[in-house]
Amino acid sequence: MGPVKNNSPDDSRIEMCLTEADCYSGNGREYRGYVSTTEDGMMCANWMVAKEHAVGVTETQYRTEQYIYDFHFFVTGIGDHNYCRNPDDDIKPWCYYGNSEDVVASWSYCDIPLCSDESVTTEPTSQAAPTSTPITSTLLSEGKEVSQSTTLNKFGFAGEASLAVDGNLEPRYRQRSCSSTERELDGWWAVDLGGIHNVEYVEVVNEFDNPLRIRRTEVSVGMVLTDLSTFEVCGVIKKNEAQKSILDPTRTIRVDCPQDLHGRYVRLQMKRRDFLTLCEIRVWGTEASVPCGPRQFMCHSQDECISDTFLCDREEDCSDGSDEESCVYPEKLFSEFEDRALPNVAPLAMYRNRLVEDCAKICLYDLNFTCRSFEYNVVQQSCRFYDQTRADTGGLSIMTGYNHYELKSQSQNCPTNDENYHPCPGGTCIDSSKLCDSRNDCGDFSDERNCGSHDEYSIQLSNGTAPNEGRVEVNYQGQWGLVCDDFWEINDANVVCRELGYIRGASKALTVAAFGHGNRGIFFMDDVRCSGTESSLKDCNFSGWGIHNCVVGEAAGVQCYLDEDQIHHYYGGIKVTEQVILKSCE
Structure with a gap:
């Protein structure tokens, strides 16, 4: 030897x-x-x-x-x-x-x-002959649609996501053959395979100049790119695998997936702060045994396909209801006032035999004038459209059988001295009946203050595998909401952990819904910037309660250091330490 x-x-x-x-x-x-x-x-x-x-x-x-x-x-x-x-x-x-x-x-x-x-024979020597012809894996990823969290611009060109599926196996970024994110925490790259496939393994062509940078990159396969709960882990590239790629002139690392792992998207995410540089990603597999067609949606249970026209149609066509998850319905963009109408104003357009959601879509997208409100007759299923709001007419009149819908972004300047309306600090106007209804109607919780029925603030971790980690959730004015991961850093995570009693602070600040997306888009805090010395997350600078520009999949998370007594409590007295296992060439 x-x-x-x-x-x-x-x-x-x-x-x-x-x-x-x-x-x-x-x-x-x-x-x-x-x-x-x-x-x-x-x-x-x-x-x-x-x-x-x-x-x-x-x-x-x-x-x-x-x-x-x-x-x-x-x-x-x-x-x-x-x-x-x-x-x-x-x-x-x-x-x-x-x-x-x-x-x-x-x-x-x-x-x-x-x-x-x-x-030299290819016949199996220690296994029984196969009973059927094996399915040959095919290359699924080359030339497919891709995306990544950020794009690095360096050496006079951009490390576009598409460079990782262009068929160029050259392992050097400077040769313009590699995609790369900027240096960031939890940077990610994803490819859309164009349909549901069984993914058998993923080949990663590693960068020549920085081969160890790829370590701790997770490869996962999922159904919906914006919903990380649909993803399952194929494997994680470890340091020793990155080291071994140094000995391979092609710099290729192979990640084998568990059997029967299938999905439409393959996603790579670096579980630390660094550049995610990928010189080529080659996804190998076969068509799924129960594939969905090009105009079909596979339910999250992964055993049903429905027409994509059924998505967000307000009926649960999937047995698990996944076709109605994360939907934004048009009428939710409007404030509703029952048995009310604009007084003495002629409509600019009218439609009959329509559902209220259809009327909302027409107001938003189809009219040749700026539609600010509409009224809906429940019995006749008709709607009439206006370019005015109640602020323009001095209020609303009582009209039984009609519901007035006003675009929230256009509602402002409540009529003065009218107790039926409440002005929000942001300029919008809501019905007074929505005060203290445990809903954030103003968008900044001003309509839920001084209600005297709930605690103002509390914090918790959810959906972790241990008590010291999870998705950060805050309770404000009686409601639970998420913290957005914009600008989420270790200082912010340290404040959360210490607030929860983990005096050693945080080991990780996690982003991109690492512990699931929670209540699907209800964010209470965004753009959090802590110095690290605050005693509570609510004392940090942020955009304001309920004010955010975040979408599903941007929930912040933390992993906190355990103290010795906590380790004893959670792990039965076994001290948990990192271990290095040395392998010999025997």
Whole structure:
């Protein structure tokens, strides 16, 4: 057995055993024996002499040593010797030969046998023959639609997400062959496979210049890109796998997925702060056994397909109701006033035999004037549209059978001295009946203050695998809501953890709904910026209660350090520590 080369100053190791056996395994790419004659009995030429004559092996293959952290590795095995090697992934080891020490004539395969525990036949030797023809995996990702959290602009060009599926396997960012996010926490990249597929494995072409940067990157497969709860983990690229890719000229890391893992999207997310640089992503798999058609939606239970026309139609067509999740219904953009109408105003347009949601869509998208409100007759199912609001007419009149709908963004300047309306600080106007109804109608909770029926503020962690981690949720004015991950950093997480009694603070500040998306878009805090010295999250700077620009999938989370007594309590007295396992080449 030859030496084991250490790859870094720590105790992590790369397994690279040099065998003295005069036989080869596979195609002999890892052969490091000492045979130096061809099958015709010719003496092999020195590889460095072949290099000087430029007779065929590329410069990349001649890069015999690579220095990383002051340690070096023989990448292809060729160097200042004449032993047989296979630096270009041929079918078996070979070498150049010449007429003299300084003349290279040609090349030939070497006289080396295949190791005795291998056979050239492809028939299984220790397993029963398969009962059916195996399904061949196909490349699913090349040229498909992609996205990423941010895009790095460096060296005069942008590391666009599409560069990771362009078929270019060159592992160098400077060659404009790699996608890259900016340096950020939990940066991500995703590809849309264009349909539901069984994903068997994912090949990641790692960056040449920074091979260890890819460590702690999670590969997952899911159904809905904006809903991380639909994703399942395929695997995580660990440090030792990143180290091993250094020995591979192609820099490829293979991540094998669990059996029957299927979905439409493959997502890679770095679970730390760094650049996520991907020189090529190759997703391999087959069509799903129960695939959905191009105009169909697969329910989150993954055993039902429905027409995409049924999405957000207010009827649960999926047995798990997933077709109605995360829907934004048009009428929710309007304030409703029952048995009310604009007084003495002629409508600018009218429609009959429509549902109220249809009227809301017409007001928002279809009219040739700025529609600010409409009225709906429940019995006749008719709607009439206006370019005015109750602020323009001095209020609303009682009209039984009609409901007045006013676009919230257009509602402002409540009529003075009218107790039926409440002015919100942001300029909008709501019906007085909505005061203290435990709903954030003004958008800033001003309509829920001084109600005397609930506590003002509390905080909790939800959906973690241990008590010291989870999605951050705050209770304000009797309602639970999320904290948005915009500007979410370790200082913010430290305040949360200490507020909850974890005096050592936070080990991680997590983003992109790492612990699920919770109550689907109800955010109470956004743009949080803590200095780290605050005693409560509510004391930090933020945009204001209920004021946000966030969407589903942006929930903030934390992982807190445990104290010794907490470790004893949660883990039955077993002290949890990180361990490094050293592997030998035996």
